[in-house]
Amino acid sequence: METVLEQAFKREECPKHHKLLQPGNRSQKVFFVEKGLIRTYYLKDEGKDITHFFFAENAFFMAIESIFYHNNSPYGVEVLENSIIRTIPYAELEHYIDQSDELEKLMRLLLIDMLKAFSDRFQSIQFQTAQERYRILLETYPDILLRAPLGHIASYLGITQQTLSVIRAQR
The missing domain is CATH 2.60.120.10 (Jelly Rolls)
Structure with missing residues (x-):
């Protein structure tokens, strides 16, 4: 009720x-x-x-x-x-x-x-570095990469989509 x-x-x-x-x-x-x-x-x-x-x-x-x-x-x-x-x-x-x-x-x-x-x-x-911000984002929102466009994630992190791609490739 x-x-x-x-x-x-x-x-x-x-x-x-x-x-x-x-x-x-x-x-x-x-x-x-x-x-x-x-x-x-x-x-x-x-x-x-x-x-x-x-x-x-x-x-x-x-x-x-x-x-x-x-x-x-x-x-x-x-x-x-x-x-x-x-x-x-x-x-x-x-x-x-x-x-x-x-x-x-x-x-x-x-x-x-x-x-x-x-x-x-x-x-x-x-x-924090971009890598640290990315790690914390994934800890806070584990499925964020499946739910939000990469462009929005990159802008949230304060980096370009190209830099985000590099960081993701390093993990």
Whole structure:
């Protein structure tokens, strides 16, 4: 039986390549990946798109810049494989959080996990080699090579597809 909170999340089946959000959006929604793989991306140098982050099953994501700071988010969101996404407006979710200590604690833990993931990502870009970033990506998403285009993986790692091919050949 579904809980009231589960019922509050709208369920949407999204086809591969569907753009959930464009860069510059002001989304107020919280997204949950029930099934599938999603990437956030930004545009650089005359429209070249760069993968910012991957989100797979059981992951939450939201446009933090829009929800908390009322600014445009620089990130777009693309579905990389047929997916099931659940959404809820943040204000509505906050209503449920205010009514439940357990949910408030869960949200705090989710936000800490998200902050840690972005901190790790920032550290990897600053201090790790491309080979180390690739190894960690495979540890985090063991099936990523089967699920995401190599161009998106290369841009996430901050390398060219040619460099990615060299790294893959060395493993």
